[in-house]
Amino acid sequence: TTTNTTSTTISLEKQAEAMNVDLNYLKNLKTIAATGIRLENYDTQLEQWPNSGKVVMCQQSDQYVIVYQAFNDGIGKYAAKHNKFKGALGWQERRMTWFKTDFLWMMYRSKWAASKNQTTILAIKVKKAEFEKILLQAVPSSFSQSYHTSKKHFQKALKSSDIRLQWDPSHLPDGKPFKARRAVQIGLRNKHAIEW
Numbered sequence: 001t002t003t004n005t006t007s008t009t010i011s012l013e014k015q016a017e018a019m020n021v022d023l024n025y026l027k028n029l030k031t032i033a034a035t036g037i038r039l040e041n042y043d044t045q046l047e048q049w050p051n052s053g054k055v056v057m058c059q060q061s062d063q064y065v066i067v068y069q070a071f072n073d074g075i076g077k078y079a080a081k082h083n084k085f086k087g088a089l090g091w092q093e094r095r096m097t098w099f100k101t102d103f104l105w106m107m108y109r110s111k112w113a114a115s116k117n118q119t120t121i122l123a124i125k126v127k128k129a130e131f132e133k134i135l136l137q138a139v140p141s142s143f144s145q146s147y148h149t150s151k152k153h154f155q156k157a158l159k160s161s162d163i164r165l166q167w168d169p170s171h172l173p174d175g176k177p178f179k180a181r182r183a184v185q186i187g188l189r190n191k192h193a194i195e196w
Helices: 012-019 023-034 042-048 073-082 103-109 128-137 151-160 191-195
Strands: 053-055 064-071 097-100 120-127 163-171 177-188
Touching: 064 073, 064 103, 064 128, 073 120, 097 103, 103 163, 120 128, 128 163, 128 177
Parallel strands: 053 177
Antiparallel strands: 064 097, 064 120, 097 177, 163 177
């Protein structure tokens, strides 16, 4: 059996106009789709997501978790080409770099890749076992009596840790914070930043 299909090519400009969205936004979506990252309808996903609490919302498989990070073009393009950060001009392993699992939070934070030094957004595939290990080793970036015995203990843990954990408001597509739901942000430096 032979099936004939007819396809019509519509320019990105016309697609953006028909969808009533910014052309750059549509270009970003097309770029993301080309990476193999699965895109799903936002309204469908919204029905499945929790409405409140501290949650790790991410794209994942049995073996990997996708995290996002914004870099300047030099570091971002080097890392994408070489599959590593070390060696990129301007990369400083001692500097804390923050990864996010929540794509909308990343895009909000980088002003949709328009902020200075945040013009290249990388989707980084991390082994799930490594991701979970990092979460277990992370020190929360703010004091909590349920986690630390004292403020002195907290300050000591914070100073000695190369892994930080922070919970920030999740964000909606329009950029507004969704304060009832907290999204994880993971800070890494030194050997941990290099290993990822």
